[in-house]
Amino acid sequence: MAGLIAGATAVALADDPTEYVALGASFSAGVGISPSAGGPSGCGRSTKNFPNLVADAEGFRLKDMSCGGAQTRHLTTSQTAGQPPQFDGLSSTTDLVTMQIGYNDGNVYSGSIADCSQTASGSSQLAPCEARTLGRYSAEIQVTAANIATAIAGIKSRAPSAKILIVGYPAVYPKQGNCPARNPFSAADTAFLDRLEVELNTMLKTQAQLADVDFVDTYGPSVGHDSCKSQSMRWVEPYSNPVGAIRLHPNATGHQQVAKAVRAALD
Template sequence: MKQTDVRPSVRRRTALGAALLGGALSLTTGLGAVQAEARPAHHGATGYVALGDSYASAPAVPQQTDADCQRSSGNYPSLLAAAKHARLTDVSCAGATTAQLTAAQGTAPAQLDALTRGTRLVTLTIGGNDIGFSSDIATCAGLTAGDPAGSPCRTHFTTGGTDQLAQRIAQTGPKIAQALRGIRQRAPHARIAVVGYPDLFPEDGVGCTSAAVPFAAGDFAYLRDTEKKLNAMLRTEARRHGAVYVDTYAPSIGHDMCQPSGRRWIETLAPETPAAPAHPNAAGEQAMARAVGRALDRCGARRRRAGHCAYSAPHPARTAPAKPPAIRHLLDR
């Protein structure tokens, strides 16, 4: 069992974990105070456009290229673009919800403004902030001290018989659908890839309660299942709207925040390598780039029905590590 001793010392330290995540939330949503170091030009953009939130922008992952949106040159869109020599317009932005696809976010313009009829590839990582998942994680961390061996987070969000997080996911589905229609309208010739979220918590549900991962023993499985529901919704909407769904969860199993440093791709609430709390580090972004590359390569250049192109990446234990495949042909149609 991975769970550590949860005596009163852990009760005192869970407040630290919640505070760390709360600070990270302020960091990833306070976008208006700092001028961007580099802003991609929207006019005449062609090739590959990356849309999305902090799981695409990669806050704190070296090298940061945009202070407002906390965007890294080591994020998965940059790695994917480099692998296929694509012209990248990366407008992913930490803290973004589906609302920021069509409305400004601080000094950042609406993300869909980056699209043109010449765009050939679009990746979209969005939805987590629509359901408030980061703030929900902070809430869960704050509840641990009261019942570290139980499931206070699940109890909190399911009081009254309705799972509030599952309800929010269902309510976000139409927003994803609208986003995909907006992308198609602005970039009618583009291949669209909806990129899911990687595995944050142990797949077996066994926790690792500590100061750095301050969740109650019974809440790891609940949070894992919530993330799976979010990804399932994204997959469904991708299929319904002719987009490729990219499963980044399966290849990241065994690299969650409970794993030791060097093995984990998702950092704890007290990151040991450069990344935002509960976000992918550089290795995690590399894994996401591989997953997207494989998905697009598998689908090929021909436009197909979404049900034929939804892609689940192989489990890492069954495959050797691979570089993002060359899929330049998607841009040359």
Template sequence: MRRLATVLALAITAATPLPAARADRPASRYAALGDSFTAGPMIPNRHGMAGCLRSDHNYPSLVAKALKARLSDASCTGAETADMTRPQRTAVGTNPPQLDSVTAGTTLVTLGIGGNDVGFSKIVLTCGALSLMSPKGAPCATRYGNDLDKRIQETAPKVASVLRQIHKKAPHARVLLVGYMRLLPDANGCWPEIPIATGDVPFLNTTERKMNAMLAKTAAANGATFVDTYARTEGHDVCAPLTARWVEGLLPSHPAAPAHPNAVGMQQIATRVLAALKASKDA
């Protein structure tokens, strides 16, 4: 009888279908693509290819840890949209095309790109230098005029192309396009601590808003979820008190690259990425 009971139990178990995989299970294969706002240069500790200046406390690392996901972090300081499909030469070695990290088995992709296409780093340096001659004026706005708006619009189709290629390589992946965290306050600034002329602070802040608006529109048109890292960041910009600062100024007070998120800023971005994932699951 004991043997018969065992045989019957095995037969019932074999006939019972396994439970379906949960639709909201954590992403198991996560590819992170992007520029320095993704890589987190100068935030301890550096990992991966030295020339890309990736931090193991950037938001991809924090998101992967929270999801218990296998991370392939291809982000690289200085990357442009073109570096998604071509090797990127750095001061120390060459980063492979970032899209190489996306495969058919990838279940989550985050992308943070476009700032270097617009010329973010050079703009910051140029505006800083111009402020020395006219700290109360708006020399940067005079220098660039509508040119930055044009650059942003020219970057839109490049970002859209990257999103389409991600979908093609990983048709079952959830794709998130991550925006840029607020750098400047809405007005005034804090010259000379942050050498941006008073009149240029609202000009550059508005330009960043336009950049994020372009990214949000591009994400919506190309099957991606936009992660807004700019909203609700008042009082955490480069002029904020040290204990409240999420991004660093041109002379960083915390380990991070100038005019980039610090470790706390990366934690905030990771929280928003995770919230966007949860919201898209619940929708």
């Protein structure tokens, strides 16, 4: 591990490059960002996702197991044809693991978007979906906490020498206001969606701390670069007319910023 913490120079001089395994879903895979890394159909891995950017910059040997749509259960079960359980990438020789997963558990990500989408998105008087969903997604996030704890334990047992980084999710939505031309959510529902993401990141950080592994905050640095911002400012693409990534997911700049946060966590 000394070579890992020492940084890129030591790694570049090492005879045996650091073995890095990336676990996660679409926010890790870089779905929609060109060029494609190939791999199993439906996983949507990009050669410009943050795991590849970290590996290229640091001279690590990468096994990218991330796959769009993954839930924590897909760490130990096959998700789709050609995509084995993500934990299959781990071994006793693994030196570094990043895991960015949990948003899809309990259908929190897609379900909350579907529940909060509405035609009259510009009205701030519409009843927020927070009331319509009766706390269902917050409850699902708390259920997911046990899944994350189990996942971290699973990494430790399969890769006992690895440094583990639990990577949080960047800000998808603004904290205040809305952008009806870009996202089909009222201002109240936009604020609710942001609070859900904060709850998710808080849960991930708590589970990382309980397991004595590192948490990488990507939400804080990304505030002000959400999907409502202009194309030159945003790190996450909007629902309507996304450019260079799928909607409500990090774009190439977003992945560069996540890579920056992960590399900082290695120092």
